[in-house]
Amino acid sequence: xxxxxxxxxxxxxxxxxxxxxxxxxxxxxxxxxxxxxxxxxxxxxxxxxxxxxxxxxxxxxxxxxxxxxxxxxxxxxxxxxxxxxxxxxxxxxxxxxxxxxxxxxxxxxxxxxxxxxxxxxxxxxxxxxxxxxxxxxxxxxxxxxxxxxxxxxxxxxxxxxxxxxxxxxxxxxxxxxxxxxxxxxxxxxxxxxxxxxxxxxxxxxxxxxxxxxxxxxxxxxxxxxxxxxxxxxxxxxxxxxxxxxxxxxxxxxxxxxxxxxxxxxxxxxxxxxxxxxxxxxxxxxxxxxxxxxxxxxxxxxxxxxxxxxxxxxxxxxxxxxxxxxxxxxxxxxxxxxxxxxxxxxxxxxxxxxxxxxxxxxxxxxxxxxxxxxxxxxxxxxxxxxxxxxxxxxxxxxxxxxxxxxxxxxxxxxxxxxxxxxxxxxxxxxxx
Numbered sequence: 001x002x003x004x005x006x007x008x009x010x011x012x013x014x015x016x017x018x019x020x021x022x023x024x025x026x027x028x029x030x031x032x033x034x035x036x037x038x039x040x041x042x043x044x045x046x047x048x049x050x051x052x053x054x055x056x057x058x059x060x061x062x063x064x065x066x067x068x069x070x071x072x073x074x075x076x077x078x079x080x081x082x083x084x085x086x087x088x089x090x091x092x093x094x095x096x097x098x099x100x101x102x103x104x105x106x107x108x109x110x111x112x113x114x115x116x117x118x119x120x121x122x123x124x125x126x127x128x129x130x131x132x133x134x135x136x137x138x139x140x141x142x143x144x145x146x147x148x149x150x151x152x153x154x155x156x157x158x159x160x161x162x163x164x165x166x167x168x169x170x171x172x173x174x175x176x177x178x179x180x181x182x183x184x185x186x187x188x189x190x191x192x193x194x195x196x197x198x199x200x201x202x203x204x205x206x207x208x209x210x211x212x213x214x215x216x217x218x219x220x221x222x223x224x225x226x227x228x229x230x231x232x233x234x235x236x237x238x239x240x241x242x243x244x245x246x247x248x249x250x251x252x253x254x255x256x257x258x259x260x261x262x263x264x265x266x267x268x269x270x271x272x273x274x275x276x277x278x279x280x281x282x283x284x285x286x287x288x289x290x291x292x293x294x295x296x297x298x299x300x301x302x303x304x305x306x307x308x309x310x311x312x313x314x315x316x317x318x319x320x321x322x323x324x325x326x327x328x329x330x331x332x333x334x335x336x337x338x339x340x341x342x343x344x345x346x347x348x349x350x351x352x353x354x355x356x357x358x359x360x361x362x363x364x365x366x367x368x369x370x371x372x373x374x375x376x377x378x379x380x381x382x383x384x385x386x387x388x389x390x391x392x393x394x395x396x397x398x399x400x401x402x403x404x405x406x407x408x409x410x411x412x413x414x415x416x417x418x419x420x421x422x423x424x425x426x427x428x429x430x431x
Contacts, residue, residue, distance in 0.1 A: 001049040001134050003118040008041050009101050009212075010057030010064070010125045016263045017126075019411050019420045020383060025057045027125035028064040029267070030347045030384065032274050032284060033314035033330045035293045036067055037261060041123040042083060043291045046074075048133035051081030052115065055125065056104045058088030071294040086111070100232030101212075106225045113222060120221050122214040122234065128270055128282055129258040130289055136252050137215055145250035146220040147242055149173065150213035152258055153192045153205035156185065162209035163235040164188040165251055171195070173249035176210075176239050195253035208251055210235055211258060220247060257282045265414035268381060271328050271345050275310045298331060306335075314348060330384070334370025341371070342378045349385050367424050380417040388419070389427035397430060 011026045020029050027038035038055065045053055051074050057064060065085050074081030086108055088098045098104040105112070105122070112120065119137055131150075140148040151165055159180075166175040166188050177188055185207075193202035214234060216224075224231075224238050231237035242249055259270045259282070274280050284291050298316030305321040313319065316332040322339035330348025335341065349369050353361070358368035367387040371377065374391040382388065394410075396417050403412040409423030410431060417431055425431075 004050050004121055004137055005115050005117045006045050006050050006053040006121045006123060007105060008053060008055045008123045008125050009104060010055055017267060019418055023060060023421055025060045025064040028067060030330060032271060033312050033328050035291060037126050038064065039291055039293045040128055041125060042072060044131050044133055047289050050133055053083045055085045057085060058098050061085060061087050067294060101234045102238045103232040109225055118218055120216045124212045126261050128261055131254060139252050140215040143250045144248060146217050146247040148215040148250045148252050150211040151208040151251040151253050152211050153197060153255055154207050154209045155205050159185060159207040159209060165208045165210060166190055167208060167251050169194055171251045173251055176243060178236050197255060264416055264418060268345060268416050272326060274328060275312055275326055277310055296331060336371060336373040338374045339371050340376040344377050345381045347382060347384045382419045383421040385422045386419045387424040389425055391428050392425050393430045
């Protein structure tokens with residue numbers, strides 16, 4: 001794995017994840033109380049003995065830069081390991097911003113080509129899954145492939161949202177179609193039982209969806225990028241081009257938990273699924289394959305006469321006499337007396353406020369960070385440093401699906417109320 005370079009694509013503006021991406025890059029969005037999305041592919045790389053990683057981004061990269069620099073120091077032992085952010089830049093050769101996944105890699109092609117490696121592992125920065133990339137790379141090498149695409153077995157309902165592969169019995173990709181529908185979709189069905197699925201499971205999930213994860217052999221990647229400077233995207237253009245010119249394309253079937261966290265709804269469901277009992281679909285409790293993040297050295301959480309069920313509470317939190325059910329609370333969360341939290345995600349805070357600071361703030365008419373006394377929050381996301389006043393009701397009482405209320409500090413996406421980072425919600429407010 002020392003001869004593999006990982007390139008993690010940070011994605012575009014993340015408009016479908018707004019307002020969570022209004023002040024941060026998509027890979028920097030908090031996850032599961034204490035992690036960030038970017039921790040997933042980086043941890044997978046570290047656990048797969050791949051220690052050379054570039055993260056490509058072009059929107060709001062300051063917090064992402066800070067997180068990576070404070071978390072991952074892979075060359076402490078004078079090795080060659082690193083995690084480095086490459087932001088979009090304008091040069092004489094590339095005067096525009098990144099215009100797609102392939103274009104982002106092309107713009108830094110000179111830098112990537114300087115590394116003496118055999119394969120380039122292309123990853124996404126906004127997916128939740130656990131994969132040993134060394135098996136992926138070894139599969140690529142053993143089959144003599146020029147390009148290997150990670151494939152997820154999906155059903156017909158899911159398949160319409162993905163690029164699909166039609167393969168032969170040996171896993172050779174014969175055809176690739178982007179988001180097919182109707183008869184075009186039916187033609188892409190394959191017998192997934194030949195990839196290890198049970199007969200019942202293969203019947204339910206007969207389609208192989210591209211996960212947006214690729215292994216390129218060195219020569220193949222640069223040949224494809226150089227020969228087609230107008231091709232901006234791997235899935236829509238580069239892979240079909242590789243097929244048409246006769247490159248050896250293989251699939252690598254991954255039959256495990258994988259979630260593309262591209263929307264507020266998907267983000268919300270993926271986080272709350274972590275509280276599922278007895279075993280969540282994805283677990284951070286795996287000593288053999290841990291997920292890493294920044295060590296914060298926070299004190300343990302404190303609970304005072306609270307009722308908490310099916311929830312995750314991160315370190316540094318202070319929870320007073322309240323009721324919390326099926327929720328995820330981030331680091332330094334503060335919840336006051338008589339609060340009801342249900343089916344909600346609190347991202348916590350970047351700092352502590354002492355009791356005297358909170359009292360002084362209240363005396364001046366301000367609102368302390370956290371959730372104030374007597375407040376009810378259901379089916380909501382409270383971003384970092386949100387200040388929720390006393391006796392506030394956040395329940396989407398009118399069952400609105402989509403709404404923008406930036407002047408009031410919140411949005412509604414997929415029926416979920418999202419209170420933006422650093423927002424203040426006044427006492428007695430009803431949302």
